[in-house]
Amino acid sequence: MNKHDQLNTIKEDFINCQKVLLAIGDETRQSILLVLMGTDCQTGLRVGEITRQTHLSRPAVSHHLRILRDAGVILMRKEGTKNFYFIDIRTKLGLLKDLVKHIEELMQKFY
Template sequence: MNKEEQLNAIKEDFINCQKVLLAIGDETRQAILLVLMGTDCQTGLRVGEITEQTHLSRPAVSHHLKILREAGVILMRKEGTKNFYYINVRSELGSLKTLVQHIEEFMQKNY
């Protein structure tokens, strides 16, 4: 792959990662992700539990959870009327790894 092809691949990677980068780039969402990472992956947490641990309002937590869900970073499991949120281990976060690998390969090859 020549330099131009590599740059085009990296450009595509950036496009593919855009939603995830925007979702995880926010400090509040990072705090929510850290709380979720501290729990059992299968069990997850309810909005109220996340609210307690982050000291954010319920509407704020719900808003940020929606953004994280739309980006594919977290998932929600329904149990009756209760919703549990947890990290999506097969998420779009893998696309970030590909982006970083392509950038590293480009830098090693061209500099």
């Protein structure tokens, strides 16, 4: 693949990652992600549990969870009336890995 093709691939990667980058760029959402990553619970956390650990209001947590879900960064599992939020390796976070890989390949090959 030539440099022009690689740059086009990286451009497409950036476009595909825009929602993810915006979602994880916020400090509050980063703290929510850290809580989700740091839990021993494999089934996910409920809004109340996230609220307690982040010291954010319940509406704020719900708002940020919605943004993270819409961006494909986290997933939600429903059990009756309860919603459990979790990070899965198959989420859109994998797009970031591809973006970084393509940038590294370009930098190693041409610079």
